[in-house]
Amino acid sequence: MKLSGRDAARFLARPDPGIAGILLYGADAMRVALKRKALVEALVGPKAADEMRLTRLAGADLRRDPAALVDAVKAVGFFPGPRAVLVEDAGEPALAAVKAALEDWAAGDAAIVATAGNLGAGSGLRKAFEAAKTAAAIGVYADPPDRAEVEAALAAAGLAGAGREVTGEIELLARALDPGDFAQFLEKLALYKHGDAGPLVSDDVAAVAPPSGEAEIDEVLMLAADGDARGLARAFRDLGGGSATSVTIAAARYFRTLHAAAAAGDPEAALSRARPPVFGPRRSRMAGQARAFGRERLETALGLVMEAELALRSSRPVPASALVERLLIRIAMLRRG
Known part of the structure; x- marks a missing residue:
């Protein structure tokens, strides 16, 4: 299928x-490798290689010895648990x-996980997986991840249950970062939240997001x-x-x-209790901004930010x-009335 x-x-x-x-194919080797890693762990667990429940074969070797794949699929493992055979760089020679x-293949055999580069619709390897009732083919493309993929990645990292607002910020980061950097960001975020039973919040994301000239961005926001x-x-x-993306999240x-x-009515006191708290001249400046805008115009400003976030997350360029x-600039003009 x-x-x-x-x-x-x-x-x-x-x-x-x-x-x-399962066949994973695509032109971006990094994206395919990340999908393959997540899939193998979901199928057989993260310790499968240590427990000899994961066998690796090179696709090019299967032309010379096609029986090696059947033998690996049928082999009985020493350790109990599901098994998988990984065929890397499968290509047409492995067909x-x-x-x-x-x-x-029969129930109880090891699952076959094959990876390949870009395969056209006429590829025999693609057709073999798509035609089999017990197999699947998935194209891995360079499109930015959608909300469902981001939520799945958060769940896999042990960060399920994030609110829509925080998930939206992470979705923006997923679109701005390449797949490897985004995977590292999720690992850092999971470590940062380890032992913290509280919900995932924007400040957690900001604490581990890749640096992007925060001081300069902060000054731009101050001027706005x-x-x-x-x-x-x-x-x-x-x-x-x-x-x-970083500017919009900030x-x-x-x-x-x-x-x-x-x-809150008393902006300076509220800013001193914020997370993280704001002190010194910065607090006085922000308190003056809060008074000048007022609650209603700040709600309008947040609505404009949300519109921009949605536009950046849309599929259209x-x-x-x-x-x-x-x-x-619209927010700055809003402050001036």
Whole structure:
């Protein structure tokens, strides 16, 4: 069978233990490798290699010895538990061996996990997995992950249950980072939250997100909240390679803090109790911003930030930097009334 979209994401998160074989293929070797790693762990567990329940074969070797795959699939492991045979860089040379193994597969045999590069619709290897009732083929593309894939990645990292707001921030990061960096970010986030029973919040994400010129971004947000449209336009251009995604996430956090301070009635006291607390001249400046905006206009500002986040997360291409600069100028003009 052929799986794509949400069906593929659900299968990769919770693969059918009775599956005979899965083919992962795509032009981006890193993305395929990350999907393969997650799939193998979901099928046979993270300790399968140590317990000799995972066998690795090179696809090129199967042309010379096609029976090796059937032998590995049928072999009885020393340790109890599910088994898998990983065929790396399968390609068309492995086709005969794969077809024989899928046809001979029976319940209790090891699952076949094959990886390959970009395969066209006419590929015999793709057709073998798509045509088999007990096998599946999944194309791994360079498209940014959607909400379902991000939620699955959070669950796999032990971070399930995040609210929509925090998940949206992580989704933006997933679109801005390459797959390897995003996987490292999730690992760091899981370690950061280890032993903390509290819910995942924006400050947790900010604490472990890759650095992206936070001081410069903070000054841009300060200028927007001051109503200095010209100053922030210059400062935004000085960011250079600053990520539009990082600016948007920081803006959401910043204006939520101002909104909470404005709603509390005593902005300075509220900022001193914020998480993290704000002190010194920065607190006085932010308190003045909260008073100048007022609660209603800060709610409008947060609505504009949310619109920008949705635009950045959409599948259609958008001029990200121009979109975020326009967002901040609109907020600055909002402060000036």
